[in-house]
């Protein structure tokens with residue numbers, strides 16, 4: 001098929017959050033921490049935790065149903081499904097295949113994408129290429145995470161940060177605007193700064209590592225912090241400069257919700273007005289890896305913070321290391 005060069009945009013967004021709320025007060029009873037420490041160091045007050053039997057594909061399917069409804073697109077019009085997750089239901093089959101079945105869709109290519117917290121932006125970028133080239137018409141991109149399943153609940157330096165949830169977007173051709181540009185990157189030399197070895201082929205067999213260390217997320221938080229500020233700032237500038245867009249032109253920056261101090265530092269470097277131009281939901285959601293940016297986008301749209309014609313910037317950073325930024329004219 002020949003490249004169509006058509007505009008590609010987001011036709012609808014949706015999100016899903018599990019019911020259970022875990023507050024900082026709850027965490028005070030679990031590890032040696034305080035609400036005051038968590039609030040001042042991270043900006044997080046509470047996060048959602050999935051039920052024991054609730055999986056990434058369950059949450060993703062719920063978010064996808066909302067996105068399809070908001071896009072006024074039926075499941076039978078979807079011709080590709082991408083699920084960004086680092087907490088898949090199984091090692092295989094992919095969470096995307098399980099989610100496809102839950103949505104009653106069949107025969108379309110469905111696959112998982114692993115780019116940690118940058119996964120939603122990576123997924124939207126991949127979807128865009130298929131639609132732009134004419135190889136797909138409507139692509140469903142879902143970001144779903146059950147980080148509670150890979151959290152070491154005895155480690156106060158990580159368990160305070162993460163939450164569960166799912167966000168989704170339906171992409172398709174648009175008359176004008178849509179995705180104006182994106183920048184994706186990765187640096188595998190930072191792979192040991194944030195990882196979970198669970199079920200990975202490298203830990204099969206005897207290796208002398210404790211099961212907790214193998215099955216849970218491990219992180220060098222303070223080193224990551226500096227990378228996050230630098231890479232999210234660079235990614236944003238790399239994507240907006242060639243487009244001739246100034247930070248003043250951006251209605252809303254919707255970033256990966258890692259830490260309020262990271263986001264304020266990025267906002268300062270970009271010279272934006274954080275009060276009006278920075279979308280935050282981490283106080284009530286925590287860091288949900290790939291799902292963070294997807295849910296933040298869906299919530300910003302639902303709250304009327306993003307309107308037709310607005311220019312928005314998605315910006316994320318995560319394990320890998322990976323990063324991605326994307327400019328969309330709504």
Ligand code: COA
Nearest residue numbers: 033034037041117156157160221222224225258259317318
């Ligand atoms: N409660 C109380 N004290 C805590 C704590 C907690 N929950 N977690 C860590 N501490 C302590 C540490 O033990 C350390 O004590 P010490 O000085 O006696 O050794 C002290 O607080 C400072 O630790 P440090 O790790 O330097 O804190 P920080 O200011 O860097 O904040 C993070 C820690 C994790 C909040 C911060 O580094 C961060 O958010 N990093 C980015 C992580 C991230 O976003 N990861 C995902 C990438 S997408």
